[in-house]
Amino acid sequence: MLKIVSVKKAIVEKLKSLNIKIVANEIRSGFEKPAFFIQIIPIEMASDPSFSNSTLLVNIHYFSKEKTELENLKMIDKLNILFQDCILEIDVGELTIEEKSVEIYENVLQYKFNLQVVEIIEEDESKYEFMEELEMNI
Template identity: 40%
Template sequence: MITFKDIKDAVTLKLSTEFSNIKVYDEEIRQGFSPPAFFIELIPVNTIRTNFFTKNPTLIVDVQYFAKEENNDELYDMADSLERSFKFCIQVKDRVLTIVKIEYEIVDFVLHFQISLNYLVSIREEVETEENIKPMRKLHFKEGMGK
């Protein structure tokens, strides 16, 4: 099963691999850091139960980039670089999750590069316990039905 932490770790690994000269923080630690730097924040949107054995979480990963200088051109360049890095999918553990949508905005000289993920998670193990599933006791058929 993939957890939100697994997704955050995968994004952190991808950023630190592709942008090795930029520090990646996966917590909201904004005191005492030196730009350029990335901060990663997860924004759970919702979880839909698709059937008895699966659920479908929707999640936004907000990659915040703080440039060395307050310069929008550097932020636009980074947005282009991030979009090339996160084109279609991201490897999370043994799965590849499709990136549904990419958006970005610049607020107060901070780039917010947002990746929307929508994926399926099996919850079969949680459901298939004796307390959750009760066997059918009696089944009654009426003669002549369906003829």
């Protein structure tokens, strides 16, 4: 089963190439800029005995050093390149990035995308008895 922590680790690994500090969400002030905050919000979850389907909203907040539009636009370009393959590799496979969007609010860039996660839940076959004899009429 997919762990949300694995998704966050994969995003952190991808962002490391930009050499910008990634700050824990609990720290809301006094951090050094530029910095990223990563938020992952489960927005839809459904399951039955054979499969699980969920949608995760990933919101990458970018706090630029000088809070300028130019810095934010440059970062949008960098993030678009970083996530252009629309694949997020995690420890148990790959997830497809869907519906990328950008928002700038109070000079903070929010780069958002959805991850659709569909998992097949394997049934424990050990609880069933083996078939002993099978008769077939042809």
